[in-house]
Amino acid sequence: MKLVVAIIRPERLNDVLESLFRARVAGLTISRVRGHGGETERVETYRGTTVKMELTEKVRLDIGVSDHFVKPTVDAILEGARTGEVGDGKIFVLPVEEVYRIRTGETDRAAVTPVGVPPD
Amino acid sequence: MAPIRSADTAWLLVSTAFVLAMTPALGFFYGGMVRSKNALNTLMMSFAALGFVGMAWAFAGYSLAFGRSSPWIGGVEYVMLRGVGLEASGTIPHVLFFAYQGTFAIITSALISGAIVERMRFGPYVAFITLWSVLVYAPVAHWVWGGGWLGRLGALDFAGGTVVHVNAAAAALVCAVVVGARKDHARQAILPQSVPLTLLGTGLLWMGWFGFNAGSALGANAAAALAFVNTMLAPAATLVVWTVLDLRRSGKATAIGAATAIVVGLVAVTPAAGFVGPLAAILLGGVAAFPSYFALLFRARTRLDDSLDVIAAHGVGGVTGALLTGVLAQKRWNPAGADGALSGNFLQPGIQLVAIVATIAFSAGMTLAILKAISLVSRLRADAREEGLGLDFTQHGEEAWSRGEGAILVLDRAPDDRGDTPLPVAAPAAGGGNA
Numbered sequence A: 001m002k003l004v005v006a007i008i009r010p011e012r013l014n015d016v017l018e019s020l021f022r023a024r025v026a027g028l029t030i031s032r033v034r035g036h037g038g039e040t041e042r043v044e045t046y047r048g049t050t051v052k053m054e055l056t057e058k059v060r061l062d063i064g065v066s067d068h069f070v071k072p073t074v075d076a077i078l079e080g081a082r083t084g085e086v087g088d089g090k091i092f093v094l095p096v097e098e099v100y101r102i103r104t105g106e107t108d109r110a111a112v113t114p115v116g117v118p119p120d
Numbered sequence B: 001m002a003p004i005r006s007a008d009t010a011w012l013l014v015s016t017a018f019v020l021a022m023t024p025a026l027g028f029f030y031g032g033m034v035r036s037k038n039a040l041n042t043l044m045m046s047f048a049a050l051g052f053v054g055m056a057w058a059f060a061g062y063s064l065a066f067g068r069s070s071p072w073i074g075g076v077e078y079v080m081l082r083g084v085g086l087e088a089s090g091t092i093p094h095v096l097f098f099a100y101q102g103t104f105a106i107i108t109s110a111l112i113s114g115a116i117v118e119r120m121r122f123g124p125y126v127a128f129i130t131l132w133s134v135l136v137y138a139p140v141a142h143w144v145w146g147g148g149w150l151g152r153l154g155a156l157d158f159a160g161g162t163v164v165h166v167n168a169a170a171a172a173l174v175c176a177v178v179v180g181a182r183k184d185h186a187r188q189a190i191l192p193q194s195v196p197l198t199l200l201g202t203g204l205l206w207m208g209w210f211g212f213n214a215g216s217a218l219g220a221n222a223a224a225a226l227a228f229v230n231t232m233l234a235p236a237a238t239l240v241v242w243t244v245l246d247l248r249r250s251g252k253a254t255a256i257g258a259a260t261a262i263v264v265g266l267v268a269v270t271p272a273a274g275f276v277g278p279l280a281a282i283l284l285g286g287v288a289a290f291p292s293y294f295a296l297l298f299r300a301r302t303r304l305d306d307s308l309d310v311i312a313a314h315g316v317g318g319v320t321g322a323l324l325t326g327v328l329a330q331k332r333w334n335p336a337g338a339d340g341a342l343s344g345n346f347l348q349p350g351i352q353l354v355a356i357v358a359t360i361a362f363s364a365g366m367t368l369a370i371l372k373a374i375s376l377v378s379r380l381r382a383d384a385r386e387e388g389l390g391l392d393f394t395q396h397g398e399e400a401w402s403r404g405e406g407a408i409l410v411l412d413r414a415p416d417d418r419g420d421t422p423l424p425v426a427a428p429a430a431g432g433g434n435a
Helices: A010-022 A067-081 A108-112 B006-031 B036-066 B094-115 B122-145 B149-153 B161-179 B195-217 B222-250 B255-269 B278-300 B310-328 B348-377 B384-389 B391-396
Strands: A002-008 A029-035 A042-046 A049-053 A056-065 A089-095 B407-410
Touching: A002 A010, A002 A067, A010 A056, A010 A067, A010 B384, A056 A067, A067 A089, B006 B036, B006 B094, B006 B195, B036 B094, B036 B122, B036 B391, B094 B122, B094 B161, B094 B310, B122 B149, B122 B161, B122 B348, B122 B391, B149 B348, B161 B255, B161 B310, B161 B348, B195 B222, B195 B255, B222 B255, B222 B278, B255 B278, B255 B310, B278 B310, B310 B348, B384 B391
Parallel strands: none
Antiparallel strands: A002 A056, A002 A089, A029 A056, A042 A049, A049 B407
């Protein structure tokens, strides 16, 4: 099992979700985060005060998947999130020690397999 | 010429302020319904009209609307406010009449923005409404109120059902088609950022509309009182009918639906306000809910991205109101008006229809011409990247709801200061990359 963590542009979220669902990746968690990569800064001005926004709005996706799902998941995110400009984000794939499904107490592979998908 | 009356002047002073406040209110009505990344831009589309259309009205628009020369367009005698002084215009000072009518030009132009929010570039938008207020609004206002051919024909439009609402909606339709749909339209769910803001705007619009309708009596008189009461009753009736329709369709009374209903009721009663009795106004308000309600449902299934439903609310509502004015008007309530079909004058609905068709044709044609002319010099719509980032940042360099984390102050460098702009502790090393 792996945890796929992706940091993407908020405006690409819908495209990423679309391609994830097309790749049959169901269960995921998203959060709004702010971060800084290498993108050129945004400059905003409020009543003569100019500020550089060093931190930009990003969306973070956390997706727990079984091993053979890592590649489709990563590919789907790459496809949906890429604009080619600096600031498209990152994908991290992390090893996962244990997973529990709270409702049933199922563990590991059974726990990351979405309801309704037959385990293979 | 009649002398200036202080009561009339006092009421029109108040009305002018009320109608002016409707434009910011419209900004909030619209601004609540867009995504948060476009909230400021949507508000600015209304606020910009206060300045640019206000100036255009002073320099040229007023003269073209209310200068007297032909049935088709006003003259040039009031250009640059020449000859607009403290003398009486009716029973109020001429300058006040100019200002009151100016607030109408401003909100009419701002109404159009609802059809092109979240994608039109700000500069071309401002150029458009400025030209539109002079080349479209002013002539149409002249036709009906400035001694033009529709007024002479006997078209009834108490406060601007045709001049303001049908006119703006026809322009909105053309704008939505020419500028094109938002890139996410019909692909993604686009949800309103703040329904409470929309309701706040609606409440302020209703309040301002008392100045719009009752002020159009141009005096503190019986017609003003009638228009005032009708402005209270008609939207109330629309709201009730709309809520019932909502409940029957989905089992839920929606808040955006309530806001829309109030605006539809206000639009519909606008041409009728000082010409029909209170019970007729209730009937008019209630009936007006139906066409707009179903127009909204229909529009949502089409590819037309009239984003904030200017056509369903102002176009369909305005047409319904203008036609019903031709049915329900009674000389008994306003001797200066006319009888409608219900009182035996079967010609009146026909005259109303002529006014509607003429306004739509002129407004749509001219809007197309103005947009094409502007597009020769400047790109009308934001590119996909700007649209994705949102127009608040890309057009205005500000955010509606900024959180400030990670913002660093850029200090103006003194001439002798060769130091670097301060960097935050967390800034990456020059050249990028992580340590």
